[in-house]
Amino acid sequence: MAKVGYLRIATEEAFAPPELMTLWRDMLGTATGLDPGFVSLVGFYARHGSERASTVAERLQDLGERRLADMDAAGIDRQIISLTAPGVQVLAPDRAVAMAIVANDRLAEACQRHPDRFTGLTAVAPQDPPAAAQEIERGAGLGFKGVIINSHTYGEYLDNQRFWPILEAAEALDTPIYLHPTAPPRTMIQPLLEAGLDGAIYGFAVETGMHLLRMITAGVFDRFPRLRVVVGHLGEALPFWLYRLDYMHAASVRSGRYDAIRPIAGKPSDYLRRNVWVTTSGMAWHPAIMFCREVLGPDRVLYAMDYPYQYVIEEVSTQDNLPIDETARKAFFQTNAELVFGL
Incomplete structure (x- = not known):
């Protein structure tokens, strides 16, 4: 890729430490009563014999030369790297806490080795x-x-007040939460799974968009007004529903139909424009990107690749060629990310 007048910062890029991959494989081989979403998602990438599964699994575990070579080939200057779904959120609490520490230590070591890239x-x-x-x-x-946060934890969402110490800590430190998809929970997955639609093709967006919307309608952002949330795949379709979300939320509040739908300080769209940023992971499509820039604001849309799940070099140049000026292009690829993540 040719050098350009801005840094390309990819903001939704995944990894998994070998210790966690081994634990997942052990669970698949020995545990009973596993969540069907975990079996579908991790079972494919950890055990399936296809070229896609093995290549993604290998790249997930690499925080060194192969990842850097892939970045160089695509013209990516920096990756913002996070633990891939389902992360530790399928484990028992004690084991999950311990494995999160391991994952963070492995990632910190890589960032120290490559501070200008990771x-x-x-x-x-x-x-x-x-x-x-x-x-x-x-x-x-x-x-x-x-x-x-790889979306739900055993079917529970961040609108549940028992998780609010997490939100309180993030707000206090002024650090954003990246709300990343995972497979839908047991109570939601079956119609998607039987049609082969439970993953990135559709199920991820349905589940994660619902998660963010639950946070909005439950008043999470009234309780934590400075909380910042980043969500991928151009907002998991919520930007395209802004008008209807506002209308039907107001209608539901007026009717008193649902105990869970109570008045909040603003319209749902207000929170999406104030507390939420979206990335283009997996969505290298000019009309959708430009629409999100229009309805959310150009400062709310950031570049992402979705490495290694969607490593397509041509998608980088597609977004290099967005119909925007050079100042806006630099913000899209670089300075928006620098501001959101405090780089």
Whole structure:
């Protein structure tokens, strides 16, 4: 890729330490009653014999020369790296806390080796909210610039007040939370799974978009007004629903139909424009990117690749050629990320 007048900072790039990959494989081979989403997602990348599965699994575990070579080939100057889904959120609490520490230590070592190329996000175990809050503080001390939450934890979401120590810690440290997809929970997955739609093709967006919307309608951002959330894949479709979200939320509040839908300080779209940033991971498509820039604001849209799941060099040049001027292009690829993540 040719050099350009800005840094290309890719903001949703995944890794998994070998210790966690081994643990996942052991679970698949010995545990019973596993979550079907875990079996579908991890079972494919950890055990399937296809070229895609093996290549992704190898790249996930590499925080060295292969990753750097792939970045160089695509013209990526920096990756913001986070623990891939489902992370530690499928483990028992004690084991999840311990494995999050291992993952963060491995990532911190890589960031120290390559400080100009890698930036890390802190992995936590939401199963133990006080320990997660403590790990967020430790991650900040390691130089990490945000927190990764791989969506639901055993079917529970961040609108549940038992998780609010995590949000409180993130707000207090002014560190963004990256809300990343995972497979839908047991109570949601079956119609998607039986159609082969549970993963990145559709199920991820349905589940994670719902997670963010639950946070908005539950008043999370009224309680934590300075909380910043980054979400991939151009907002998991929520920007395209802004008008209807506002209309139907107001109608539901007026009708008193649902106990869970109560008045909040603003419209749902207000929070998406104030507390949320979206990245282009996996969505290298000019019309959708330009739409999000229009309805959310150009400062709310950041570049991402979705490495190694969607490593397509041509998609970088596609976004280099967005119909925007050079100042806006630099903000899209570089300075928006620098501001959000405090680089």
